[in-house]
Amino acid sequence: MILFNGPNTPFGRMALATALELGVDVENRVIDVYSSQFLDGLNPLRQIPTLLPANGRAIADSRVICDYLGAIHPEKRFVPRDDWDVRARWSLVVGLMETSVARTMELRRPAAERSMTAVEKHDQRIARTIGWLEAEASELCSDIPRIDRLATAVVLEYMDFRSVRDWRADAPRLARWLEAETSRPCLAVSRPREAQNAVSSR
Known part of the structure; x- marks a missing residue:
């Protein structure tokens, strides 16, 4: 899966660090969000981070992305859903x-x-x-x-x-x-x- 990201955003860093901590394989692709018109088709807000899983259905918002990554390894309780x-x-x-x-x-x-x-x-x-x-x-x-x-x-x-x-x-x-x-x-x-x-x- 691909994580469309910026060079300095704390929201994108939180999502990337979550993937790294959980051992989830993501390609961190740093883009210039202002010129990345392709992103409009994935996230009409054209915001980063945006995660593109293998199924092609993009996930926006850093907290939702972290929730998604946490759900891949729920046994680690890194992103607890009920705490x-x-x-x-x-x-x-x-x-x-x-x-x-x-x-x-x-x-x-x-x-x-x-x-x-x-x-x-x-x-x-x-x-x-x-x-x-x-x-x-x-x-x-x-x-x-x-x-x-x-x-x-x-x-x-x-x-x-x-x-x-x-x-x-x-x-x-x-x-x-x-x-x-x-x-x-x-x-x-x-x-x-x-x-x-x-x-x-x-």
Whole structure:
């Protein structure tokens, strides 16, 4: 199966890392979503990631893709369908991805079009969610792989990569956990190349 992906998207990285963690064979095909008109026939929203299984029926949305991949190996309980605490944490982490990406894109607008009010609202959401995740550290800070933990590592690294927020002082337990978690093979392999260079130069 093919995973149509971008070079730096945390949503696509979460999907790819899930496949790698579960040992599901996918071809990670990095595309320029803006010029990839072919994608319209698979996903009319033309968004990435989009997964194309062997049956040819495309699957959109990173969480649905992860659910699909998890269903291939349900015995691993990596994406548990019936653990609502895990799924609630996962949902909030994906929301943190969304607001972190939105903040990054807002600051890339021309200065005359930029809304610092919007940036401030994103900052407030990010700060609240980081505090909430730190309070959940007893569940998140484990070396046993699970989707909410994987997604948390992805979004924290994305915030570092895009300089979204200096979050470590507010989340020391998450910071200590991430130092070891980033060496997990599925995260090391899926890290954007630019971010890999940044990590290796620390």
